[in-house]
Amino acid sequence: MVGTFTAPGKGSLRADAVLQAPEDGVPVLFVEVDNHTEPAATVAAKIDRYRRFFQRKVKDHQGRDVELWSTVWEDSGRGGYPPLALVFTKDVGPEARFNRMKKVAELSRDCWRGRWHCPGAEFGLEEEKRDGWREYEGTVPVIATHLDQLRTKGPHGPVWWRFGRTTWQPLNDALTNTDTPAEYFARSDARRAAREAQYQREREETRREQEERLAAHWPCPSCGRSVDPDHTDADGYRPEPGGLCPLCERTRRELEAERSATQERTGIVARLRTRAAER
Structure with missing residues (x-):
């Protein structure tokens, strides 16, 4: 050129x-x-x-x-x-x-x-x-x-x-x-805005679900702790509406077991005394 x-x-x-x-x-x-x-x-x-x-x-x-x-x-x-x-x-x-x-x-x-x-x-x-x-x-x-x-x-x-x-x-x-x-x-800006909007929707959905779960909680009748109805303890305990929290339920069971054991021991001693008296 x-x-x-x-x-x-x-x-x-x-x-x-x-x-x-x-x-x-x-x-x-x-x-x-x-x-x-x-x-x-x-x-x-x-x-x-x-x-x-x-x-x-x-x-x-x-x-x-x-x-x-x-x-x-x-x-x-x-x-x-x-x-x-x-x-x-x-x-x-x-x-x-x-x-x-x-x-x-x-x-x-x-x-x-x-x-x-x-x-x-x-x-x-x-x-x-x-x-x-x-x-x-x-x-x-x-x-x-x-x-x-x-x-x-x-x-x-x-x-x-x-x-x-x-x-x-x-x-x-x-x-x-x-x-x-x-x-x-x-x-690119539209995709970024869409991802941010999706992230905000997911955050809002998570927050709403958390609020709904918290709304379903109740105070433990024994200690006042918040009781989660969806929680299942390691031993399989899942509280009924208005029931005890897992910790108080374990304590209750332990006390119940101790009372049963004490009653069992008391009964055995009583039977031994009765037999001794009969001799």
Whole structure:
């Protein structure tokens, strides 16, 4: 890519048209017309030439390196280089036409496809491992259409296919980047908010369940301790409503066992005395 805009060097880029519509958010749109006279690979190679042209740098008035195209046209602010529109003109039928578009897109993928970034790929949750954004810096947005579509629906109708997408879109939608960092961070913030909301719901549910369990407690009739109706002691004791706490129940059982043993001993002594008297 050599020469200047007014005196381009041999082999330099020569667009079929350069359109400007800043009122529509399109500071500049380069146009290539495809008459189906060249192989798809040749058309794809033109897209690479556009990318190399956009990469060319010159010195600005302060001696800084700037991209040559930015000294003539404004940046759209969408990210990436100025867009390129491919207008196919030959009437070969919708299927053959779209197959050619897809072939050109496949052969020029490195020029227009943004680099994928996935921060959670290694350590994130399952959804975060798949989510990320595309970095469009250094890429050429390519949109394609057919002349018949332009005639029928106009340039602002859903007649543009942005390379890498699945639907026909109006011009502004087709030129607007998707899978951007802003969209990713919005989704990330939404996931974080959803996790926090879930955590708060679980905390509230736990608190409510604890309050319900505490509400079912009663004071031990013996010592006044709070008695948990759901508690089962190691010996299998589970208090009945209004019953003793496990500690008092063990004490009661121990006292009961001691009284029974004392009564048993007393009975034995009494029987021995009776027998001795009978002799």
